[in-house]
Every structure is written in C-alpha cells, then in structure tokens.
Amino acid sequence: MPSLPDLAPFQQRHDELAAQMADPAFYNNPRAAADISREHQRLHELVEAHARYQKLLANIAEAEALKSDSRADPELRELALGELLTMHAEAAALHDEILRAMIPPDPSDSRNTVMEIRAGTGGDEASLFAADLYRLYSRYAETRGWRVQVMSSSGSDRGGFKEVIFLISGSDVYKQLKYESGVHRVQRVPVTEANGRIHTSTVTVAVLPEAEEVDVQIDPEDLEITISRASGPGGQGVNTTDSAVQILHKPTGLIVQCADERSQIKNKARAMTVLRSRLLQRREEEERAKYASERKSQIGSGDRSERIRTYNFPQNRVTDHRIGLTLQSLPQILAGEVDELFTALQHADHAEKLAAINRGESPA
Known part of the structure; x- marks a missing residue:
C-alpha cells in the first residue's frame, strides 16, 4: 500500500x-x-x-x-x-x-464571481463571439439557479460586446467558473464573409471572486472619481443624466467605468464592486507567486495571455488546450451545457494537486 x-x-x-x-x-x-x-x-x-x-x-x-x-x-x-x-x-x-x-480548499470557491469578457483580435467577429460567451455563461448560470447582473457593458455596431462585466451570484460560483480565465479563440466563417473563408478571432475572459469591503480596504484618498453623461445604448433616461462613473485607483492605476444604470449611486456601487474584486485578485496572485513561481499547474495560471480553448465551428469541436480535451458538441456548449468540460478541468486540477502532495510539495 x-x-x-x-x-x-x-x-x-x-x-x-x-x-x-x-x-x-x-x-x-x-x-x-x-x-x-x-x-x-x-x-x-x-x-x-x-x-x-x-x-x-x-x-x-x-x-x-x-x-x-x-x-x-x-x-x-x-x-x-x-x-x-x-x-x-x-x-x-x-x-x-x-x-x-x-488538499486545502480554495477560500474563494464559495464566493460570488465577477466575470469580464472583452473582444480581442478580430474586430466585429470578436465582439460577436464575446456576446456568444456571455450567453453561454448566462445560460449555464440559469441551469444552476444563479443570478446574473450586468455591471457594465459596451456594445458593438453589429450587436456584440466590446466589453461586458457582470456579477454571478449563487452557490459555489467561483468554484465552477475559475478555470475560464484566459484567451478563448474562435474559428468560423463570419456572416460578413462572402467567400466563405474561416476567420480566427479571440476573446479574453477574466474571472474574479467577488470581494467584500472587509476583504479589501480602500482609502478614499486613493480614488479619483469622475462623473459624466452616459453615452451609447441604454435609453433616453441614461443618456440625459450625469450618471456615468469612472473610478481610478491611483496606487495601482486600475480604472473601472460603469454607466449602465440611470442612478449615479448605483453605478458607483457597481464600479466599487468590480474594483474591489480586481484588487483582491491582484493580491491573491501576488501571494500565490511567492509560493508557486517555479511550478505551473496543469490547469495554468489563468493569465489572459494564455490561449486556453478553441471553438472551431466548421469541425463542430471545442478543444481545451490545457488538458488536451476535445468535445464534438460545440452548439450544446454554447447553449450552456458545459458540465462535462468543467468537470474534466476540475478533475485535472485535482489530479495535479494530488500528485504534488505525493511528491511532498504544496498543492497550492
């Protein structure tokens, strides 16, 4: 034995x-x-x-x-x-x-989660796929009984998202979604492509455990808050009031903007939620780096420069490059049926941590 x-x-x-x-x-x-x-x-x-x-x-x-x-x-x-x-x-x-x-549990597993999806390379096609990913996570959240609340968004001319930031609330949200951070690549023929050529576009996804005020102490003196009139889609009420909020955290240079609500107070509260979550993530990454600088887990660090997954429409496949898993069920995955994919990622992470324990290393 x-x-x-x-x-x-x-x-x-x-x-x-x-x-x-x-x-x-x-x-x-x-x-x-x-x-x-x-x-x-x-x-x-x-x-x-x-x-x-x-x-x-x-x-x-x-x-x-x-x-x-x-x-x-x-x-x-x-x-x-x-x-x-x-x-x-x-x-x-x-x-x-x-x-x-x-294996020590991730203290953030039970937290609500702030997700940030941004169009990368690929122009309109990237923004359309950003909207596809937003629908994927929203539908998955619905099957889990979670609540999705858009914090901030910037639409594109063709109905996609240049950026969308949203909060998902529920049980063990971060535990299920934390492996989604990184670059998602899509290969398909855009609707605007007359010659049927396949284009490759990218979208970045960031997954942040929601931070509470007790987790991250922010000195009001470190904030530069700018109020302006909202612009873009959102209805007449949004566009005629000085409700848009931009917060600059001077020590880190982080900037958060929110203009989706008519209320300046609500926009500020949402912007502060996103800022706290980003600061918490930065602190946790710095702490992990102290102890894991020489070992990169099989799942990856979640860095946005990593290409973690490819969605290939012509071949109806989704490939997660971190664990070498390919599934021939792209429409189902885009419809939020991602349990098989998420379970495989969790098992791979679990196996790597067990192997680290057997080697006498820290599984963190």
Missing part, C-alpha cells in the same frame, strides 16, 4: 484551531469563527480518516500473517484471504479520500 504524506502538520494545525475555539472570546468575531470552525471540521475528518486507515493497515497485516501461516486452520486461512480482498479495496479508497482531504 503506498505511503501517505506526513500527518503531523495537519494534526498540529488541528490542535492549534481546537485551542483557539476553546478561547472564551472565540465568537467575538463571527466571520473568523465560522472560517476557523469549518477548517477545524475538515481537519478533524482528515485525522479520523487517517486513524481508520492505520487500523485497517494493521488488520491487513494480521490477515496477511494468517494467510501465510501454514499451521493455521485452512478455513481460517480461506476466510482471511476473502477479507484481504475487501480490506485492500477499502484501504485504497480511504487512501485516496485522505489525499483529497489534504
């Missing part, structure tokens, strides 16, 4: 959390208490599973000794042989369960 990584660091962390929970002031901060309680419960289940595994290994050793003892009763030896088959199967399953439990 393959050995497991050392349990000692997990046991130590379990005991540290137990001591914190015993402090009378533990529940003074309900949010921190909830986070610590969840982590303690996860580690408690890991420690118990490890104890069951060790006991099972001891039982296997006893059965192996009995099976090999020529002096033992033949019926007992036959019984031991039958039990060994069952116990080995149980041990293998428990071994994998323990490895999975050793």
Whole structure:
C-alpha cells in the first residue's frame, strides 16, 4: 500500500484551531469563527480518516500473517484471504479520500464571481463571439439557479460586446467558473464573409471572486472619481443624466467605468464592486507567486495571455488546450451545457494537486 504524506502538520494545525475555539472570546468575531470552525471540521475528518486507515493497515497485516501461516486452520486461512480482498479495496479508497482531504480548499470557491469578457483580435467577429460567451455563461448560470447582473457593458455596431462585466451570484460560483480565465479563440466563417473563408478571432475572459469591503480596504484618498453623461445604448433616461462613473485607483492605476444604470449611486456601487474584486485578485496572485513561481499547474495560471480553448465551428469541436480535451458538441456548449468540460478541468486540477502532495510539495 503506498505511503501517505506526513500527518503531523495537519494534526498540529488541528490542535492549534481546537485551542483557539476553546478561547472564551472565540465568537467575538463571527466571520473568523465560522472560517476557523469549518477548517477545524475538515481537519478533524482528515485525522479520523487517517486513524481508520492505520487500523485497517494493521488488520491487513494480521490477515496477511494468517494467510501465510501454514499451521493455521485452512478455513481460517480461506476466510482471511476473502477479507484481504475487501480490506485492500477499502484501504485504497480511504487512501485516496485522505489525499483529497489534504488538499486545502480554495477560500474563494464559495464566493460570488465577477466575470469580464472583452473582444480581442478580430474586430466585429470578436465582439460577436464575446456576446456568444456571455450567453453561454448566462445560460449555464440559469441551469444552476444563479443570478446574473450586468455591471457594465459596451456594445458593438453589429450587436456584440466590446466589453461586458457582470456579477454571478449563487452557490459555489467561483468554484465552477475559475478555470475560464484566459484567451478563448474562435474559428468560423463570419456572416460578413462572402467567400466563405474561416476567420480566427479571440476573446479574453477574466474571472474574479467577488470581494467584500472587509476583504479589501480602500482609502478614499486613493480614488479619483469622475462623473459624466452616459453615452451609447441604454435609453433616453441614461443618456440625459450625469450618471456615468469612472473610478481610478491611483496606487495601482486600475480604472473601472460603469454607466449602465440611470442612478449615479448605483453605478458607483457597481464600479466599487468590480474594483474591489480586481484588487483582491491582484493580491491573491501576488501571494500565490511567492509560493508557486517555479511550478505551473496543469490547469495554468489563468493569465489572459494564455490561449486556453478553441471553438472551431466548421469541425463542430471545442478543444481545451490545457488538458488536451476535445468535445464534438460545440452548439450544446454554447447553449450552456458545459458540465462535462468543467468537470474534466476540475478533475485535472485535482489530479495535479494530488500528485504534488505525493511528491511532498504544496498543492497550492
């Protein structure tokens, strides 16, 4: 039976959390208490599973000794042989369960998610495909019972999107969508192409866990807020009021614009939501870089310069380049039927993290 990584660091962390929970002031901060309680419960289940595994290994050793003892009763030896088959199967399953439990959960998995889709190379065709991707994620969200709220958008002349930013709210949104960050490439014949030539266009997708005010502290002095009259599609009410909001975060140079609502207050609130999420993502990326600069996971870093997926219309295929998966179901995927694709990405990420644990590395 393959050995497991050392349990000692997990046991130590379990005991540290137990001591914190015993402090009378533990529940003074309900949010921190909830986070610590969840982590303690996860580690408690890991420690118990490890104890069951060790006991099972001891039982296997006893059965192996009995099976090999020529002096033992033949019926007992036959019984031991039958039990060994069952116990080995149980041990293998428990071994994998323990490895999975050793993978630290992404603290952002349960968060709502801000998605940003932008047309890249390809002109009108890129903007039309940006709209296709927006519909894909919106339909998928609908099947999950999630809520989609457009935060900001910029349309193109042909009905596509130069840019669309939207918030998806629901259960485990970031967990399901976090692998979508990167460059999405489309190969198809544009409706404006008279000679039937295939064009290649790109769209960038950014997936940001929604940040709350307690996650990212923003000094009002660091903000430069500009108010102007909204322009472009949106109705007469939008276009005749000074409701468009642009926020510049001076320390980072990040700029967020929002003009979809008639209310200046609502536009500012939405712009702040996007800004906080971008700042949270930047901070998390900087922290990950400290510990993972020499190892790039199979799933990829999510950098927008990476071409992560190709949608080929003439061949009716979608290929995810990170895991080498090709599906011949492009219309279904564009209709939001992406469970097979998303599950494959999650399994690949899971397998890579398990391999890292087996190598004695951090799976983060």
